[in-house]
Amino acid sequence: METHDLTAMFLALGVLLAAARGLGELARRCKQPEVLGEILAGIILGPTIMGVLAPGLMAALFPTEGPAATALxxxxxxxxxxxxxxxxxxxxxxxxxxxxxxxxxxxxxxxxxxxxxxxxxxxxxxxxxxxxxxxxxxxxxxxxxxxxxxxxxxxxxxxxxxxxxxxxxxxxxxxxxxxxxxxxxxxxxxxxxxxxxxxxxxxxxxxxxxxxxxxxxxxxxxxxxxxxxxxxxxxxxxxxxxxxxxxxxxxxxxxxxxxxxxxxxxxxxxxxxxxxxxxxxxxxxxxxxxxxxxxxxxxxxxxxxxxxxxxxxxxxxxxxxxxxxxxxxxxxxxxxxxxxxxxxxxxxxxxxxxxxxxxxxxxxxxxxxxxxxxxxxxxxxxxxxxxxxxxxxxxxxxxxxxxxxLRLERPRRVADYQGVTVFLQPLRALSREGAIRELAQAAGTVAGIEANALEAPLLSSEFAFPSPVASGVAVVAAEVPGLTAPLVGVGVPGGAIDFGASAEPADLLFIVLRSRSASSWQDKILADLARNLMDVRVRERVLAGSGWRDFLSRLKS
Amino acid sequence: METHDLTAMFLALGVLLAAARGLGELARRCKQPEVLGEILAGIILGPTIMGVLAPGLMAALFPTEGPAATALxxxxxxxxxxxxxxxxxxxxxxxxxxxxxxxxxxxxxxxxxxxxxxxxxxxxxxxxxxxxxxxxxxxxxxxxxxxxxxxxxxxxxxxxxxxxxxxxxxxxxxxxxxxxxxxxxxxxxxxxxxxxxxxxxxxxxxxxxxxxxxxxxxxxxxxxxxxxxxxxxxxxxxxxxxxxxxxxxxxxxxxxxxxxxxxxxxxxxxxxxxxxxxxxxxxxxxxxxxxxxxxxxxxxxxxxxxxxxxxxxxxxxxxxxxxxxxxxxxxxxxxxxxxxxxxxxxxxxxxxxxxxxxxxxxxxxxxxxxxxxxxxxxxxxxxxxxxxxxxxxxxxxxxxxxxxxLRLERPRRVADYQGVTVFLQPLRALSREGAIRELAQAAGTVAGIEANALEAPLLSSEFAFPSPVASGVAVVAAEVPGLTAPLVGVGVPGGAIDFGASAEPADLLFIVLRSRSASSWQDKILADLARNLMDVRVRERVLAGSGWRDFLSRLKS
Structure with missing residues (x-):
């Protein structure tokens, strides 16, 4: 292959890949299969559109014969x-x-x-x-x-x-x-x-x-x-x-x-x-x-x-x-x-x-x-x-x-949750243990429960099964006997907190305290949290907000 | 490209890759750069060797002209x-x-x-x-x-x-x-x-x-x-x-x-x-x-x-x-x-x-x-x-x-260590905490120290900084004030223990207890442990053995 063919090959590959990835991502954001965007990229660069608007450019970019075409x-x-x-x-x-x-x-x-x-x-x-x-x-x-x-x-x-x-x-x-x-x-x-x-x-x-x-x-x-x-x-x-x-x-x-x-x-x-x-x-x-x-x-x-x-x-x-x-x-x-x-x-x-x-x-x-x-x-x-x-x-x-x-109800969402919540931004604590304590204390104050009654189950649950950090989010959940309503605490640390459980540090921490008779309702909230926060875009929005209402509205949007 | 050319391309790629990967790995095992083996693969399949022994086969496998050659x-x-x-x-x-x-x-x-x-x-x-x-x-x-x-x-x-x-x-x-x-x-x-x-x-x-x-x-x-x-x-x-x-x-x-x-x-x-x-x-x-x-x-x-x-x-x-x-x-x-x-x-x-x-x-x-x-x-x-x-x-x-x-001494090796050790295979405990306790207890008995004096620092160190599991090995280390000689414990769990700190479970657990005046000697042992056990081959050998002596001899070989 000559220099000219190499240039042609790299250019064709680069332009195709850029268009396909770009439109594939766009399709994904519109909740459509990525392959839709990838095919669209070819339709735009191929005879359907570019072949009509700029046939010379198309022929130059994507030769149909010669070494570059064979290599492609x-x-x-x-x-x-x-x-x-x-x-x-x-x-x-x-x-x-x-x-x-x-x-x-x-x-x-x-x-x-x-x-x-x-x-x-x-x-x-x-x-x-x-x-x-x-x-x-x-x-x-x-x-x-x-x-x-x-x-x-x-x-x-x-x-x-x-x-x-x-x-x-x-x-x-x-x-x-x-x-x-x-x-x-x-x-x-x-x-x-x-x-x-x-x-x-x-x-x-x-x-x-x-x-x-x-x-x-x-x-x-x-x-x-x-x-x-x-x-x-x-x-x-x-x-x-x-x-x-x-x-x-x-x-x-x-x-x-x-x-x-x-x-x-x-x-x-x-x-x-x-x-x-x-x-x-x-x-x-x-x-x-x-x-x-x-x-x-x-x-x-x-x-x-x-x-x-x-x-x-x-x-x-x-x-x-x-x-x-x-x-x-x-x-x-x-x-x-x-x-x-x-x-x-x-x-x-x-x-x-x-x-x-x-x-x-x-x-x-x-x-x-x-x-x-x-x-x-x-x-x-x-x-x-x-x-x-x-x-x-x-x-x-x-x-x-x-x-x-299947008459699937829309999955229960965090945004629908109206119970006791605390939202701390930024957390003062820089360690995992400190952050959990700080959120538990705040939740206890709001709910009128002694902080230690919340802290201890959270810490021992975290000790027994350290929370993995996924997409920068850690969720620590524990059962608290005698709790009448579930408690949710959200903390945004000043800097990322090392959870040790993963190589990735956490930049968003949730605590979820529920009574022993945990209803499936609470599980749904947890599942929704996880699903939402795995999405990087949602997380970004959440981190940019402040306060619980704002946080909810951002989760909703 | 016709069917024939496709077959030729896949065959050439497959044979080349198999030979290159195989000899590359062989070179790596002999502590030589992988590229040496990869080039050797080409020398064997190319005009130097196969071209002399079986020129027809070489020409069939690796055509120098045509679409398959261009694609390659x-x-x-x-x-x-x-x-x-x-x-x-x-x-x-x-x-x-x-x-x-x-x-x-x-x-x-x-x-x-x-x-x-x-x-x-x-x-x-x-x-x-x-x-x-x-x-x-x-x-x-x-x-x-x-x-x-x-x-x-x-x-x-x-x-x-x-x-x-x-x-x-x-x-x-x-x-x-x-x-x-x-x-x-x-x-x-x-x-x-x-x-x-x-x-x-x-x-x-x-x-x-x-x-x-x-x-x-x-x-x-x-x-x-x-x-x-x-x-x-x-x-x-x-x-x-x-x-x-x-x-x-x-x-x-x-x-x-x-x-x-x-x-x-x-x-x-x-x-x-x-x-x-x-x-x-x-x-x-x-x-x-x-x-x-x-x-x-x-x-x-x-x-x-x-x-x-x-x-x-x-x-x-x-x-x-x-x-x-x-x-x-x-x-x-x-x-x-x-x-x-x-x-x-x-x-x-x-x-x-x-x-x-x-x-x-x-x-x-x-x-x-x-x-x-x-x-x-x-x-x-x-x-x-x-x-x-x-x-x-x-x-x-x-x-x-x-x-x-640089007159670098051969790095200090675990195998040179002659202090107090325990080797338990299999561990009875199935949880992280239990396994640490079991090893600490055994080490305490051997060294004549109350088990709790060893357990507590190990558990709190593990709680503060959960050990990541690398290549199936977890090393939990802690400082114990007043310890005269370092203690090492090795445990092979009956089944893999979930350390939570990583997605990967541990199938080999080390505890290392050292005095507060930890000498660099001890650090070297730890570094050697880590280096050795990251190597899958060594780990495999170690897991197959039983008893400390055997373990050491396997580390040495």
Missing amino acids: TGLTTLGITLFLLVAGLEVDLPTTRQHGKVAFGIGLWGMLVPFALGFGVALSAPGLLEQQPRVSPVVVALFFGTALSISALPVIARVLMDLNIYRTRVGAVTIGAAFGDNLFGTIMFATILGVMGAPAQTGWWIGARVLVTLGFAAVMLTVVRGSVHRALPWIETHMSRSSGVLGFALCLTLLGAALSEALGVHAILGAFLVGVVVGDSTHFREQTRAAILHFVSAFFAPLFFATIGLRVNFARSFDWPLVLVVLALATAGKLVGCGLSARASGWTGRESAAIGFAMNARGAMEILFGLLGYQHGIISERMLVALIVMAIATSMMSGPAMQRL | TGLTTLGITLFLLVAGLEVDLPTTRQHGKVAFGIGLWGMLVPFALGFGVALSAPGLLEQQPRVSPVVVALFFGTALSISALPVIARVLMDLNIYRTRVGAVTIGAAFGDNLFGTIMFATILGVMGAPAQTGWWIGARVLVTLGFAAVMLTVVRGSVHRALPWIETHMSRSSGVLGFALCLTLLGAALSEALGVHAILGAFLVGVVVGDSTHFREQTRAAILHFVSAFFAPLFFATIGLRVNFARSFDWPLVLVVLALATAGKLVGCGLSARASGWTGRESAAIGFAMNARGAMEILFGLLGYQHGIISERMLVALIVMAIATSMMSGPAMQRL
Whole structure:
């Protein structure tokens, strides 16, 4: 590569990443999936907008031929592979097994019905779905069916957490079903893409291909899974703490991708299965998972999703009827498949519909598969755009729909709390113990209780279970027998207080004192506190305020 | 890229990374720099060894032309850029300023003398240095002089830490000098490479180039540094915690690299300066630095250093006389330059020589610059091999030379300790408090001291400053008035004990009780404990043992 190509490569990467990260963050702030902003970045920089306004600039920034373009393609392909590694790491085999029968039923019917719907419509009305001329109608129908049947595990997990029902039975079953859905969906996609990539396609040959794919998946999930589980402790012990397992996981991913490509399956399957296999081992550390996740979501994923907009003209290929048909088929398929299966397992109608809407979220996986189908010539550009819009729309509707269906009351908020509170800013104390004492004393004075009666339980609770400091916030809670109303104290230290329990010091301290007969109401307040204060923006606002009323209003806003 | 090219790319990346990580870890275990193993991986897989034994296999694995080769080049170039980002993040401007005058003198003379030596020899004996025909002798002399004058900051920092003198005056001054050395060395290299990359080269033109480079560096280190420092808190507050700053730093790196390439300076300078600028901000979090460092050292750096061996035939180009001349010039230059400057600032002869040997370590930076010079046609393949050997040899000799010169006694080891000890395996207690009590009681019984006299100080010290758990080890230390000999207790809990102070639970607990007149001897024992037990391998051995003697012998081995 010459100097000119290098400049072009760095510039293209830098501009794409900056736009994708910026708009991705904007989407996140609007409580939308980040992938929406990342795709938007590509739409703005690509033929849809910049290609119309400044075609020369676009051609200069993002050359479509030459070494810089090849290097960019190689890098985004690597990005897809690592994204699938992350997706695989999310799959939790034990959870899938635990809620086995019910989750399996919902997952299975949630795939079969949309698949049958998509397959049938594609075969019976090829014109509607922009049938590509040179591709076998059966392959297109298979692809379209699979595209409708996949769910987006990360989106679903996020929605369930936001609604605070991740740990409920509805949450667990939905996640279990989504895990299975992702596993089988990925295998099907990789098989279809592998079949498409090959020149000859007889029935026997395709059958052999499918058998090879299933064999590959089976070997990965049994033999390789066992070996990795046994190898990880050795690597942890004998290799560098920071990069030993990380390097090992990345090697496996690359080799898995190469092997699955060589077997005629798409590279994504190898990478995804490596993720499942590595993530399943109890010896795989959360830190390593986070290291991969952070780098992929800050670098590779934004680059990859932004390049979609560079290749596709969204304005030209946006086809309302097609978009609506795809959206309707996708939603109907999941609602009927998952909903009826859930209803048959004894859930109420509302719960069943909520599960259906959760599983209906398609998210980034769908977009990735759509793009690969487009690149392999299976679907048209208009169909790709319709799939992308469907993926984003179903992801955006799942949260609100579930909340309404399950009649979830808005989570109880700190701001609603009207009990005895003290707010001290700044705290005089500079130590953890002193700060707790100071807040307890103030709360005692306000509530007319001897300070020591509050201090002692707080300190002994803190001693027994030191509060971790998360995002600069420490919450110390204790039960006080005989307390008639709960007490909340908020303190803003003059300087950050070292809580010892974490490397991070605390710049905001809460004490929560509750009677022994703690109602769930109080737990909700605590949960809301935690949720709110983990959000850096809220914390910043809170720290800038003064006084309890102001504090509440800032929490509310 | 076609399926075939993708398979080739993934396979090449996977095999390279596996070999580089494996041999890198092997080198680390032999207490050698990891880059040695990584280069060795390339030598084995490249023309030096595999090219002789199985040339067909090598050609198939690592194609030199086509999309896969281009993608690989693009990726390793990105790797170089991110490696320079990490190098820049290591530079600590305040430390450089703090020991300003002395460090500056040592750094300056440590660059000037080797530079003059290299420049002079290159000009006067062009044949000796494998003068390339089509390159101006002045440029070659400039390059060779700069190549001799650069020091390896990461290697030096590691050696100083290993010898336990990082925080001494010798350590601080050496690090300060190395920071400055890296900063100016990188600027010079980038300028030379930029000048080389351009077609026309008149005196005026080169002068203008140099001015542009210096101006770029100046703007980065002032205006951009200030803006980044102000921007970081906003990003932390408004963007995603995990990928906000990470994505921002990576964007800046790519754009900085593109800008410096566009200005006619090499991309490495932009990336390096972004690292310096971002790392200098007090708002830049250690976690983000670690995330970048881990991913680069587990993925990009091994890939890049291994590809060197793919391009160069080490057997054919290994030239003993040239290697020895380069090694002698490099070592003499640094020893004379740094040593005399240190001596003139009032250090003893031995200290001055030790500083000289520390600064003599060249490490990975030298190798990277050598490769770039080779790619730009400034130096021959034999010269590149000589520079690589020199870089590794100087890195390997600096530690032992310093230890001998400074007459550093072997650090005092736990294994030498002969005082009162108890070793309990397994501990019955399952809580932190219980485990401390149990060990204190046992130690009290053995030493004939009332248990409470030991328990209370330990518990109150633990309450005031909870022990962080590092690598599964917790050390609780306290002073006990009137204690005649120090007491050490070691406990291996039945199950991991939650220390609360860290997310990680402890599977090994130490208590150390010392008299108030704690001698430095005791501190050394503690330091040795910490150093040893941070090492996962040692810990694993220790946990497998039983009894104090066995424990000591395992620590010793």
